[in-house]
Amino acid sequence: MARARYKSLVDTLAAEIRNGRLAPGTRLPTHRELAASEGLALVTATRIYAELAAMGLVSGETGRGTFVRDALTPRGLGIDQQAAAAGMVDLNFNYPSLPGQADRLRSALRHVASSGDLEALLRYQPHGGRPHERETVARHLASRGLSVSANEVAIVNGAQHGLATTVMALLQPGDVVAVDALTYPGFKVLAQANRLELAAIPAAGQGPDLDALEALCKRRRVRAVYAMPTLHNPLGWVMGANWRRQLVAIARRHGLLMIEDAAYAFLAPDPPAPLAALAPESTVYVSGLSKSVATGLRVGFVAAPLAWIPKIERAIRATTWNTPALMTAIACAWLDDGTVGRLEAEKRQDAMTRQSIAAEVLTGLRSVCHPASYFVWLQLPEEVRADTVAMALMSERISVSTAEPFATSAQVPHALRLALGSVELAALRDALEKVKRVINQQAY
Numbered sequence: 001m002a003r004a005r006y007k008s009l010v011d012t013l014a015a016e017i018r019n020g021r022l023a024p025g026t027r028l029p030t031h032r033e034l035a036a037s038e039g040l041a042l043v044t045a046t047r048i049y050a051e052l053a054a055m056g057l058v059s060g061e062t063g064r065g066t067f068v069r070d071a072l073t074p075r076g077l078g079i080d081q082q083a084a085a086a087g088m089v090d091l092n093f094n095y096p097s098l099p100g101q102a103d104r105l106r107s108a109l110r111h112v113a114s115s116g117d118l119e120a121l122l123r124y125q126p127h128g129g130r131p132h133e134r135e136t137v138a139r140h141l142a143s144r145g146l147s148v149s150a151n152e153v154a155i156v157n158g159a160q161h162g163l164a165t166t167v168m169a170l171l172q173p174g175d176v177v178a179v180d181a182l183t184y185p186g187f188k189v190l191a192q193a194n195r196l197e198l199a200a201i202p203a204a205g206q207g208p209d210l211d212a213l214e215a216l217c218k219r220r221r222v223r224a225v226y227a228m229p230t231l232h233n234p235l236g237w238v239m240g241a242n243w244r245r246q247l248v249a250i251a252r253r254h255g256l257l258m259i260e261d262a263a264y265a266f267l268a269p270d271p272p273a274p275l276a277a278l279a280p281e282s283t284v285y286v287s288g289l290s291k292s293v294a295t296g297l298r299v300g301f302v303a304a305p306l307a308w309i310p311k312i313e314r315a316i317r318a319t320t321w322n323t324p325a326l327m328t329a330i331a332c333a334w335l336d337d338g339t340v341g342r343l344e345a346e347k348r349q350d351a352m353t354r355q356s357i358a359a360e361v362l363t364g365l366r367s368v369c370h371p372a373s374y375f376v377w378l379q380l381p382e383e384v385r386a387d388t389v390a391m392a393l394m395s396e397r398i399s400v401s402t403a404e405p406f407a408t409s410a411q412v413p414h415a416l417r418l419a420l421g422s423v424e425l426a427a428l429r430d431a432l433e434k435v436k437r438v439i440n441q442q443a444y
Contacts, residue, residue, distance in 0.1 A: 096421030125322035129155030159288035165315035175223035200409035224257040231264035236370035241272035374421035
């Protein structure tokens with residue numbers, strides 16, 4: 001009978017939310033108030049709200065209460081909802097491209113067709129890439145301040161695949177991984193799929209709170225730390241050299257594996273040395289060409305201690321066997337002839353231009369960004385809810401990401417991450433002006 005009563009209340013509240021009687025943004029009674037008004041045990045009231053949250057109908061916020069979500073807003077509105085409808089302005093997902101890149105691809109395909117052993121590209125490749133291609137990647141990484149041998153490099157299907165093979169090779173279900181309280185959603189997906197426990201570390205200016213990390217390592221058996229020291233996604237920080245040295249010291253003190261995600265590092269001019277250069281014995285460095293060249297060019301790199309490479313190669317074999325040979329051949333040719341370097345320089349300038357537009361349009365709003373990044377973290381006013389803003393922008397044909405996909409802590413801030421790299425430059429200003437107008441409308 002108690003179960004029927006509990007289920008009935010879940011169904012009643014769900015129906016009231018879906019039919020609009022409980023409007024989006026409505027603050028629901030506290031757990032204790034619901035328990036008292038309905039004659040329930042406190043644990044039962046808590047369970048009711050948990051079920052509604054699992055259905056995507058409410059969200060609980062520490063210190064603020066439980067609020068009704070917009071029933072039409074996709075759960076976790078963010079980069080995982082990247083398939084924008086036709087005509088939608090995409091400020092959600094970054095796929096920066098420059099004029100003339102298609103012509104470069106045509107030229108590369110003609111070059112591959114007229115030279116080399118095409119038959120070799122039709123066969124299986126070594127799991128970590130052919131030796132001369134690994135040499136090319138090693139030279140590229142040296143230009144980033146990371147000196148590794150070709151044998152310490154594995155070629156993968158983009159940075160996300162690099163993260164996946166690293167996790168599969170070096171971590172076990174149940175391992176605790178320290179991550180930033182706001183972090184790359186793709187790593188959250190990997191953690192869930194591989195049953196890792198993520199422990200959130202708050203931000204402290206231009207990097208993670210290292211005192212909090214130290215305290216966590218003393219309290220828990222932490223196996224690894226996942227970090228983006230150069231051009232953090234979504235906060236845009238570039239950790240200073242001293243910050244990096246302190247992070248390395250903590251990792252060594254507690255025996256942590258460090259996973260360094262450098263997917264956006266190409267945008268930062270003259271950053272400090274990578275973590276992998278400071279602690280080569282305990283760091284896996286992951287990067288790729290999706291952002292610096294094109295999202296469709298699924299070629300990435302993993303640099304790791306030599307003893308770990310066979311494990312990573314086994315993970316590559318278990319997932320894709322090898323990176324597609326044609327893609328790798330094009331990527332390595334572009335690394336060797338300077339095409340990648342030129343594209344990176346052009347995209348740094350493009351990102352700076354877009355950040356300049358964003359800074360001008362979004363004046364008066366609280367934003368966090370790097371002057372050469374492709375995203376802006378927009379902190380919303382206290383009274384404004386992120387899901388309500390996101391839904392209002394969808395009606396304006398603009399797709400944005402809320403903080404939910406990035407958050408690893410219980411407290412999800414009301415904020416938006418605006419991706420600046422996927423919109424035609426001429427349309428960016430208008431889209432950002434609409435974002436600002438909707439936020440200001442919600443604030444009053």
